Amino acid sequence: MVCLGVIAGAHGVRGAVRVESFAANPADLAAYGALSDESGERRFALTLAGSARGQLIAHIEGVAERNAAEALKGTRLYVERAALPAPAAEEYYHSDLLGLRCESRDGMRFGTVTALYNFGAGDVIEVEREGGVRVLLPFTRAAVPLVDVSGGRLVVEPPPELDESPHVDAARGEER
Numbered sequence: 001m002v003c004l005g006v007i008a009g010a011h012g013v014r015g016a017v018r019v020e021s022f023a024a025n026p027a028d029l030a031a032y033g034a035l036s037d038e039s040g041e042r043r044f045a046l047t048l049a050g051s052a053r054g055q056l057i058a059h060i061e062g063v064a065e066r067n068a069a070e071a072l073k074g075t076r077l078y079v080e081r082a083a084l085p086a087p088a089a090e091e092y093y094h095s096d097l098l099g100l101r102c103e104s105r106d107g108m109r110f111g112t113v114t115a116l117y118n119f120g121a122g123d124v125i126e127v128e129r130e131g132g133v134r135v136l137l138p139f140t141r142a143a144v145p146l147v148d149v150s151g152g153r154l155v156v157e158p159p160p161e162l163d164e165s166p167h168v169d170a171a172r173g174e175e176r
Helices: 026-032 066-071
Strands: 002-011 016-021 046-052 055-060 076-079 101-103 108-118 123-128 134-138 146-148 153-155
Touching: 002 026, 002 055, 002 066, 016 026, 016 046, 026 046, 026 055, 108 134
Parallel strands: 101 153
Antiparallel strands: 002 016, 002 076, 016 055, 046 055, 101 108, 108 123, 123 134, 146 153
């Protein structure tokens, strides 16, 4: 499942909620039908009512008063990956990149993608290295020259100061 947004809190007294949308076009959040919570047990049918301060205002079927809306604060909203359109060339869903192994051009293991961020200057990937050490790499063609989602890997070119620790040969599991 892919997280498309999070309920940020109640809006007004009639059960509307404020929603932070993670979709490229925020209003697309409601275009995929009913969303679910992370467990998939609760379903949320959203009807968009507008936007305010960068968040969507929505009504959720079955939620008619403020306390019920406020109780949903922090609920992440998910959709099945299959419901999303295929990404364009050189575009990726964050959920498709999480868990991919990272290796150097010569096949030496560098780590595993654990998160993606954008702090305003472009996308950054977080890679967990052996021993649990996490490093951040810019998600640029220079630092990540190959993204092979179907092969389950990224080829990375880390800066020299990060490349000093041992690599593990991905094919043999041996340290080099």
